[in-house]
Amino acid sequence: MDDRAVPAPAAAEPPRASGLERDYTSAWQERDESGDARLWDRVVGDGDAGQLPVRFPPETSQLPAHPVRMTTYTPLPIPEAALKELRDADDSGRAMEPYAAGSASDRIGSVGSPLRCCLRAVEEGERVALVSYAPLRRWAEERRARPGAYDECGPVFVHAGECGGPDGSRTGYPFARPGALRTLRRYDAEGRIVGGRLFEIPEDADAGFDAALAEAFSEPSVALVHVRALEYGCFHFEVRRP
Numbered sequence: 001m002d003d004r005a006v007p008a009p010a011a012a013e014p015p016r017a018s019g020l021e022r023d024y025t026s027a028w029q030e031r032d033e034s035g036d037a038r039l040w041d042r043v044v045g046d047g048d049a050g051q052l053p054v055r056f057p058p059e060t061s062q063l064p065a066h067p068v069r070m071t072t073y074t075p076l077p078i079p080e081a082a083l084k085e086l087r088d089a090d091d092s093g094r095a096m097e098p099y100a101a102g103s104a105s106d107r108i109g110s111v112g113s114p115l116r117c118c119l120r121a122v123e124e125g126e127r128v129a130l131v132s133y134a135p136l137r138r139w140a141e142e143r144r145a146r147p148g149a150y151d152e153c154g155p156v157f158v159h160a161g162e163c164g165g166p167d168g169s170r171t172g173y174p175f176a177r178p179g180a181l182r183t184l185r186r187y188d189a190e191g192r193i194v195g196g197r198l199f200e201i202p203e204d205a206d207a208g209f210d211a212a213l214a215e216a217f218s219e220p221s222v223a224l225v226h227v228r229a230l231e232y233g234c235f236h237f238e239v240r241r242p
């Protein structure tokens with residue numbers, strides 16, 4: 001028998017990403033009743049996750065609940081002390097206007113948007129608010145850094161009341177749906193921007209973030225990285241040099 005006549009078994013075609021992931025982060029602009037342009041970013045919740053390629057066989061569910069791999073860097077939420085201040089008056093001096101997500105008073109459809117206090121998506125019925133936050137300000141004050149004009153404010157969703165921050169059992173980078181576009185903005189020890197990088201979240205999101213952040217911190221002057229949504233530049237979380 002001629003072995004060459006035996007057809008090789010067909011290689012299994014790996015699942016491919018569809019265009020669905022590209023829709024993960026959408027952003028839009030609305031005008032409120034006063035006519036001011038207001039920007040929001042939005043992260044779709046896990047509801048359509050079942051349509052994504054399955055990358056791990058079901059037997060991985062038998063593994064212990066402990067994280068199999070820790071991320072190299074730590075994504076930081078808005079600190080509790082800062083949240084207390086923001087719930088009184090935000091970093092643009094506005095009083096907080098809380099509402100229940102998904103209720104009639106939720107004019108912007110907040111369910112699924114990224115919460116910067118808990119690093120997860122807004123769930124229906126939660127009391128939340130959109131506040132203006134200066135992500136560099138308190139970091140700079142702690143270090144007596146002088147960011148000057150780099151101290152900018154932007155809109156973020158937070159829980160309206162004390163929430164305790166991220167679930168201690170959560171692992172991996174937040175808001176990390178493959179295909180979503182991010183900018184990694186780098187700051188030096190004085191709080192000045194010293195570069196940035198466009199980053200498309202890959203299938204292995206944690207490994208991708210690890211590599212992108214390692215690249216950022218390979219530049220000795222980089223002290224801090226802000227991860228932002230690309231389309232409207234909204235701040236998602238910060239990572240400090242380990």
Ligand SMILES: [Zn+2]
Nearest residue numbers: 117118159163
């Ligand atoms: Zn929260």
